[in-house]
Amino acid sequence: MAPSPQRSGSAGGFLVAVCLVIGTIIGLVVGQPSIGFLVGLGVGALAALVLWLKDRG
Secondary structure (H helix, E strand, O other): OOOOOOOOOOOHHHHHHHHHHHHHHHHHHHOOHHHHHHHHHHHHHHHHHHHHHHHHO
């Protein structure tokens, strides 16, 4: 019997990268690019984690 084809996972890294860029741009507008970068990183990591958990189950 042939093994069932594996489904490829979703790209959570894309969400992290987009959130980093958006967070940095918003941070530049507000005058706090470092805070924007960190917030973007946190939001992107959280979104990637949620996507991974959804894809896993």
